Amino acid sequence: xxxxxxxxxxxxxxxxxxxxxxxxxxxxxxxxxxxxxxxxxxxxxxxxxxxxxxxxxxxxxxxxxxxxxxxxxxxxxxxxxxxxxxxxxxxxxxxxxxxxxxxxxxxxxxxxxxxxxxxxxxxxxxxxxxxxxxxxxxxxxxxxxxxxxxxxxxxxxxxxxxxxxxxxxxxxxxxxxxxxxxxxxxxxxxxxxxxxxxxxxxxxxxxxxxxxxxxxxxxxxxxx
Numbered sequence: 001x002x003x004x005x006x007x008x009x010x011x012x013x014x015x016x017x018x019x020x021x022x023x024x025x026x027x028x029x030x031x032x033x034x035x036x037x038x039x040x041x042x043x044x045x046x047x048x049x050x051x052x053x054x055x056x057x058x059x060x061x062x063x064x065x066x067x068x069x070x071x072x073x074x075x076x077x078x079x080x081x082x083x084x085x086x087x088x089x090x091x092x093x094x095x096x097x098x099x100x101x102x103x104x105x106x107x108x109x110x111x112x113x114x115x116x117x118x119x120x121x122x123x124x125x126x127x128x129x130x131x132x133x134x135x136x137x138x139x140x141x142x143x144x145x146x147x148x149x150x151x152x153x154x155x156x157x158x159x160x161x162x163x164x165x166x167x168x169x170x171x172x173x174x175x176x177x178x179x180x181x182x183x184x185x186x187x188x189x190x191x192x193x194x195x196x197x198x199x200x201x202x203x204x205x206x207x208x209x210x211x212x213x214x215x216x217x218x219x220x221x222x223x224x
């Protein structure tokens with residue numbers, strides 16, 4: 001068993017039932033992804049469109065690709081044939097464009113709404129107020145027959161203050177519940193809360209995360 005396979009096995013043993021592991025494979029070669037695949041991993045997260053488009057045809061077809069990075073509007077068409085879940089929908093405009101491109105190739109795609117709760121301005125996403133206003137206006141639910149809005153995604157601040165991280169994850173959880181009890185109360189899809197990475201996934205799970213996105217704790221440092 002390789003180190004990557006050991007890491008996958010140990011992580012899955014620690015994750016509570018019902019919490020899924022997305023292996024973040026950005027900058028790692030196809031050979032390393034196959035090691036994870038051979039250990040039973042099927043969910044992989046990429047954050048660069050060109051990398052996803054290059055890797056997907058080289059790997060088994062039963063891999064479930066999650067796009068987790070900032071998605072430029074001019075890259076939506078390129079990833080649409082490959083991606084199963086777009087976790088980083090950060091605006092109504094992007095949501096509408098995903099609908100248009102999914103309709104164009106006659107498929108349905110799952111998405112998550114990205115919330116911005118971290119202290120860093122560089123991170124993208126809806127603010128809590130913005131997502132609730134969009135929900136109230138019907139912009140997240142109406143006219144989207146080719147998109148399943150399945151929940152929310154967020155990243156916490158890059159900090160050693162785990163109390164701050166826990167507060168941010170709790171805010172995401174409360175926002176998710178507000179949306180689920182509000183405009184998504186009749187949705188069969190709105191069940192996912194994607195938060196937690198290599199350094200903070202345990203806190204995220206304590207706050208109700210259903211999916212954790214882990215890269216370096218599986219693959220080691222990125223190979224740029």
